[in-house]
Amino acid sequence: MPLLTALGRRLLVVVPILAVVSMLLFTALRILPVDPAAMSVPPNATKAEIEVARRQMGLDRPLPEQYGIWLGHVLRGDFGRSIHLRRPVTELIGESLPATIELAACAMLVAGVLGLAGGLLLFALRDRAMEAVAETGTTLLMSIPEFLWALLFIFVFGVLLQAMPFTGRIDPALRLPLVTGFLLLDALLVGRPDILVSALQHMVLPATALGIAFAPPIMRVLRASLLDVYHEDYITQARLRGLSPARVLLAHALRNAALPTLTLMGVQFGFLFGGSLLVEVIYSYPGMGNLMVDAVRNADLPVIQAVGLTYCVVVLAINSVVDGLYLVLNPRLRAR
């Protein structure tokens, strides 16, 4: 019960955050010097036709009233229609969101695996000459932005080695199995290993490009946590009991050092989700980032608002999950 109460308390915080974000998002986009009514008509439309469009879109009403109407629709799951694509925005989000979540999850996996391996390596190299070299390496990894990794990987693995595909989610010869929109999962659900293979091949480069820059902070936090944990009495006792260094590290120290790392990964997922914008464009990956870039180019306010809010919801959801995991792993927090 204390666990559920603590979780409930944390979830309650999400509601006002969402309300504030939606208000900020709506107001900021309305203040921008962009006229959605003008963008919704063809270039050769007259001023009178633009005014008609403005009235039809409700843009002639006071801002608070516009916000109220928009929020009312959003609460019913209706984000309006795209100005540029003239399709329901909910439909567009529905088509794009699974792809981005899948990409971000795979990128997180890459970051997690590299972070874990690198963190253990950094810890193993502590107080040795190679430590400085490893530190420099992590700094280098961190200082290259994800779009540069994306281009670099295309050049190396796509052009030079011609070893990996880098456009889309799947080989053109294969048909997308549309079950959940999560392609890797769908391939499993329909029992098609060929699709799974192709989807994985297409996922490797974008997920690595997106995830690689997020690995160094995980490495560093893990290393620091391990250094802290190694000063604890139970580690000394484990050593005195004659356990092997590997067992002390993996069975005792790592489990406790993982908590701050987990929090960091939760926070990072939000950045990683947002960082997918350029990576998706570069890899022709049909996700939210690609949708957002187009929407910004075309001043498609309903899509920008919806994508912005969806980003916020996903990030809050991930943070809540991480909070939940934290509570499960650390009983002391439940009482707070």
Place this chain on the structure above:
Amino acid sequence: MAGLSRRTLLTSAAAGLGAATLAAPSVVRAATDSATIGWNTDVPSWDPNQRFVPDAQSIFKAVYDQPLDQDPKLKLVPHLIKTWALAPDGLSLAVELRDDVAFHNGDKMTSADFRWTFFERIKAGHKIDIAQSWRKVTDIETPSATKAVMRFNSPAPTAPAWLAFLGSYMVPKAYMEKVGLEGFNAKPVGSGPYKLVEYQMNARIILERNEQYWGPKAPLKRITIEVIKDQTARVAAVQSGQVDLTAGVPVRETTRLGKLAGLAGELNPITRIILLQVRNDMGFADPNIRLAAHHAIDKAALSRAFYAGAAVPLSVPGVPGSPGYLEDFHFAYDPKLAMQLLAKSGYGPKKPARIRMATTNGTFASDYDIARAIVQMWKKVGIEAELEVIEYAKYFELNRGNKLPESTLYSFDNATGDPEIYAGYLLNPKLPFSPWKDPVFGEKVIALFNVADEKARIAGWRALNKEAVEIGACMPLLQSVQTLVRKKALDYTRYGNGWVLPQTMRWS
């Protein structure tokens, strides 16, 4: 979900992961009866009448048919319409449709579809951009299944050209009414040489040959269009062999890739023009400054620097070979004359005339660099320009709000080559393309829209083109260049307006 068993799930996972680790992906495709194109834009929707997106026309033309077509040299030619006759007063257009055309769902095309596309949909309030191009239509009579007469409320001399232009694609009335707009977008039906078989928004379009096509069958059975918006990725895709043809890559890359074995790089001049759209007020109220600004621009140098010399310098808003182009009119690059004109108005390098200039960055090849070069050219003669970057879509909004700066670097697409769709749009003060708002000149432009006689119409536009440049209302710069890289063995038909049509592609 229902058919999923634990065994299937585990088998798939194990096999998939194993194969992913072991299998070396094949990314270089052999030449077959299919081709993969790396294209820079997706379709805005599968309703071809809905949005004007010039770069999407090549895709639409594979799936849909236009009533009229253009040959590679841009001459209007019959297509769904066998014959057409514009009335001498320009108030009606009689057309005769083919009787052997079927849509992809098997429905026969008739004049009812023609009336639906160009009249009923507009009257029904469908949010489609062609409502603007066909706003003059008051009715379409359909005396028979193959005959139709378009009626206009004022002369429409460019109506035939518009039947082969942006957004004018025939859509099936019965099917559209049956499935609705959402249904049509989800499963589009045209009458073109290819059928859409798979679409992943912002990623991929897969087309298969329409074996029942009424016209010449497409040589290739299957076309895959990879939507690759990033130009660096397009370069990589064609170099690595992941696509067989791509367009819209940087000029330098086109030249470099063209030197690689098996690839051909092309710089094709097209009907798109690059110009400076100018205001008739603020810092450009003085004609001396406008003309000086124009004389100070070395267009040939711009072409050499940014388009490997392939972009033709222009003196009028039109391209060589188009009806409004003046072979014998040349607006000189003359910095000395520019300085003299500025001196007349009290300006010079030591006391520069100050203006602002807007440009896009990345909308067309080297746009921002061209703008910067012009700013430098102006500086030498005594014009100090403050450069600002705007999004292409913002141009219309700024112009409607009278907020554009004195000059804006602009690219204008006119696949028809008709002079009305160049100067008539670029200089019409009632349309949002033109920042030039002088009512006297504007009246001359608007009057030409109602000239039905073809000879008089073309002569009128030619004279207006010259006058516009001479008074400094327009500063044409270059004929735009389409950059294209393809596998040498993949042939296609070059169109003067930049269409790259899948139905013309074949492996040699």
